[in-house]
Amino acid sequence: QLQLVESGGGLVQPGGSLRLSCAGSGFTLDYYAIGWFRQAPGKEREGVSCTSSSGGWSNYIDSVKGRFTLSRDNAKNTVYLQMNSLKPEDSGIYYCAARDTYCSREVYRYDYWGQGTQVTVSS
Numbered sequence: 186q187l188q189l190v191e192s193g194g195g196l197v198q199p200g201g202s203l204r205l206s207c208a209g210s211g212f213t214l215d216y217y218a219i220g221w222f223r224q225a226p227g228k229e230r231e232g233v234s235c236t237s238s239s240g241g242w243s244n245y246i247d248s249v250k251g252r253f254t255l256s257r258d259n260a261k262n263t264v265y266l267q268m269n270s271l272k273p274e275d276s277g278i279y280y281c282a283a284r285d286t287y288c289s290r291e292v293y294r295y296d297y298w299g300q301g302t303q304v305t306v307s308s
Contacts, residue, residue: 186210186211187209187210187211187212187297188209188210188211188297188299189207189208189209189281189282189283189297189298189299190207190208190210190299190300191205191206191207191208191279191280191281191299191300191301191302192205192206192208192302193205193206193302194279194302194303194304194305195303195304195305196305196307197271197304197305197306198306198307198308199271199272199273199306199307199308200270200271201271201306202267202268202269202270202271203268203271203304204265204266204267204268205221205265205266205268205279205281205302205304206263206264206265207219207221207263207264207265207266207281207299208261208262208263209262209263209264209283210262212283212297213262214257214259214262214263214264214283215238215239215240215257215259215262216238216239216285217238217283217284217285217297218235218236218237218238218283218284218285218286218287218288218289219235219236219255219257219264219281219282219283220232220233220234220235220281220282220283220284220288220289220290220295221233221234221235221255221266221279221280221281221282222279222280222281222282222292223275223277223278223279223280223304224277224278224280224301225276225277226277228277230280230292231246231290232246232289232290232291232292233245233246233249233253233266233279234246234249234253234255234266235255235288235289235290236255236257236264236288237287237288238285240255240256240257242288243255244288246290248274249268249275252268252269252270252271253266253267253268253269254266254267254269255267264281266279266281268304271304271306272306273306273307274306275304275306276304276305276306276307277303277304278301278302278303278304279301279302279303279304280298280299280300280301281298281299282295282296282297282298282299283295283296283297284296284297
């Protein structure tokens with residue numbers, strides 16, 4: 186069974202950091218583009234960042250550039266999203282998703298999704 190599991194969310198003060206993990210089981214994440222999405226209450230799910238298969242290329246939305254960083258650990262079959270200098274507007278449920286072609290910010294293009302992890306940035 187193909188599965189993605191996110192972890193690492195929590196409550197953090199503005200300016201703090203979190204590292205989210207997206208662990209794959211039943212398939213090898215290195216062969217997939219992995220996207221991170223977030224959804225705030227009352228808002229649509231938005232693409233935040235994506236790393237291409239094999240991790241050779243990554244992109245980020247403008248609001249997180251310079252603060253968020255994607256990385257892969259192939260030995261652990263896991264993709265990480267390091268989030269620094271967090272702001273209240275970064276709050277939401279964060280999801281990782283996989284597709285077997287190139288990165289996209291379109292939710293419907295992804296084949297596999299995790300259950301999400303809550304990130305709350307508040308003082």
